[in-house]
Amino acid sequence: MILFGFIFFPLLYIIVGFFPFPLKWKKVLALLTVGGNLVNAVNLIYKISHVGMIKVSPGSWPAPFGITLVADRMSAFLLLITAIVAVSIVLFSLQSVDRPRLERGYFQFLFGIIIGVNGSFIAGDLFNLYVWFEVMLMASFILMSHGGEQPQLEGAIKYLILNLISSFFFVAGIGLLYGKMGTLNLADLSNKISQLGDAKVILNPSLVLIVVGFAIKGALFPFFFWLPASYHTPVPVVSALFAGLLTKVGIYSLIRFYTLILYHNSAFWNPWILGVGTVSMVIGVFTASSQFDFRKKLSFHIISQVGYVVIGLGFFTLSGLAGALFFLGHNMFAKTNTYLVAGWVHKRKGTLDLKNLGDVFKESPVWSVLFIISAFSLAGLPPLSGFIGKYSLIKSGIEAHHLFISLVALFVGIFTLFSMLKIWIEVFWKPVKEGVKSFTIAGDERLMVTASGILALMSVLMGIFGVPIIDYCTEAAADLLSPEKYIRFVLNV
Amino acid sequence: MELVLAIFIGLLYACGVYLLLRRSIVKLILGVFVLSNATNLVIFLAGGITRSGISILQDEVVVDKSNITDPLPQALILTAIVIGLGIAAYTLALKYKYYKVTGTDDLDRLKNTDQR
Structure with a gap:
């Protein structure tokens, strides 16, 4: 029942939002909805830490035949982080989004995204995952173009076309996989593939299609081009929401898919995953350092940080996966917050061009501190959350004898720091250029x-209470590494 | 029959990709529609196409199992078509709005938000 709540609360708001209530009521209702979602997520993580896994079969169809919603430790962790990010996004929207947008259903589309993200985290079935992706994408298409300014429409066309193509890859892969295996339930698929033996090579074409679909959604090299072309166009708080949640869903799906299905043929997949992760890290950070727009710089960093998570998956050790999961969570907080600060700068100054900004520190030390907490957390300075994430990833890489990749990760960390300092100096510190x-x-x-304070506080807390969180992530990673447990739980065998 | 359908799907994909690569936004959108239908047909084909009776089975009737089509892919396609319809409506509305704002149908004008 508890899993239905993640879909029920946002859906309820979407339905109620159609009624002609005054805007004030709708705002309060939106806050109540994210609050309910948060309470539900806290409740779930409390239960999961005792039981391990929870599943629901809507319509009471038993597992491989009907749709199953499953939550394990990884899902619960990500659902909680999504809920916290959603609370702060709604709070921020209340004051930063203009009235016409709020009146034209802004919150409804926002909750559409939250339903999609929540649903993807608990989907136990490939086709169900596709449907949640589409729910999330439809809402994000509309939010991207909501308001109808010219750059928004341009960004929306690029975002739309490339994401639709990724959906086609995904669906075609699903169709072919079903044709060969006769099931789409992830646990059942994993079970049946493990009985295939050497014949599993015939699955590779369909699996490649599905992984390409995930890689486009997760903005991995060489499929990331839609992201920097569109993420800087919508209302700043919408970019914050996208940056915090959307690409992470693609990466979550990749982790789930790898640990249940691809690992059967890891000799083929592992080098690809590691290579793609490493190149994404490097390309993202290099392109970011050549940008002169606050949000564009941050968009390229998304690609780089997604790469970190993927190399953690590629190491495929207990500590590597735990580090990847921790890093994913940390990144959702820190990235969203840097975008929120960008949103504030945009609201205050009307521009995000680094060349025309400056002296913001004098104007508002509070926001400067909020920015620097998240920025240094992204760069990986202690005692913030990014340090723990990067430390455990790089340590596990060295332990897994991937020395070169670990060195690259360290090197990329320095460049991240460079980019963040550049934003800090250009926006907050330097005097405004003469003539501007x-x-x-x-x-x-x-x-x-x-x-913004909630998210910055989370970055600090994740750093200070790193040990219990890493312990939790390690338990989650242990579940991921022994898929038999998941299969037995879902299929009831 | 499978072979004919497979070749047809290949043709559809070729047309879709060709349309995607055109400069006009309308043709790009048409390409997306063609690709979406080709993908639906892939699911249909992968589920196997046997001409046969309905797959609703009664307990007492013994049926030759090789003679029934798997109904699930068709249910999946139905979902995919509905999603495709929604997306098609949105895409066309977006294109209309873009045309009203800029008055152009040229993809090469879409350069303003790219990274340079």
Whole structure:
């Protein structure tokens, strides 16, 4: 029952949102909805830490025949982080999004994304995963173009076409896989593939199609081009939501898919995963350092940080997967917060061009501190969450004898720091260039500070309480590494 | 029959990719529709195509199992078609709005948000 809540709460808001209530009620209702979602997520992680796994079969069809929703430790962890990010996004939206957008169903589409993300994290069936992807994508298409300014529409066309192509890859892969195996339930698939023996090579074409679909959604090299071309166009808080949640769903699916299905043929897949992760890390960080727009710089960093998670998956050891999971969670907080600060700068100054900004530190030390906490967390400085994530990833890489990749990861960390410092100096520290008209748009921003403060606090807390969280992630990774447990639980055998 | 359908799907994919590579946005969108239908047919073909009776089985009737089509792929396609319809409607609306704002149908004008 508890799993239905993740879909029920946002869906309820979407339905209620169609009624002509005054905007104030809708705002309060949106806050209540994310609050309910958060309570549900906390409840779930509490239960999961005792039981291990929870499943629900809607319509009471037994596992391989009907749709099954399954949550294990990894899902619960990511659901909790999604819920926290959603709370702060809604808080931030209340003050930063303009009234016409709020009146035209902004929150409904936002909750559409949250349903899709929540659903993807608990889907136990490939086709169900595809449907959640589409729910999430439809809502994100609309949010991307919501408001209809010219750059938004341009970004939306690119985002739309490339994401649709990724869906076609995914569905074609699903169709071929079903044709060969006769099932789409992840646990059942894993079980049947393990009985195939050497014949599993015939599955490779369909698996490649599915993995390409995930890689486009997760913005991995060489499929990331839609991301930097579109993420800087919508309303800043929408980019924050996208950056925090959407690519991470692609990566979550890749982890789930790898640990249940691809690992049967790891001799073929492992080098690809490691290679793609490493190149994504390097390309993302290099391209980021040549950008002169606040949000564009951050968009390229998404690609780089997704690469870190993927190399953690590629190491395929207990500590590697635990590090990857921790890093995924940390990145959702830190990345969203840097985007939120960008949103605040945009609201205050009306521009995000690094060349025309400056002196923001004098204007608002609070926001500067909020930015630097998340930025240094992304760069991996102690005692923030990024340090623990990177440390455990690189350590596990050295233990798994992937020395070169670990060195590359360290090297990329330095460049991340360089980019973050560049933003810090250009936006917050340097005096405004002569001849550039500097102005300030005042307004109430208490809710915005709270929203950003929650996320910054989470980065600090994840750093300070690193040990219990890493322990939890290690348990989650242990579940991932022994898929028999998952299969037995889902199929009831 | 499988072979004919397979070749036809290949043709559809070829047409879709060709349309995707055109400069006009309308043709790009048409290409997306063609690809989406080709993908639906892939699922249909992968499920196996046997001309046969319905697959609703009664307990007492003994049926030759090789003579029934698997109904699941058809259910999957139905879902995929519905999703495709929604996306098609949205894409066309987006294109219309873009045309109203900029007055152009040229993909090469879509350069303003790219990384340079």
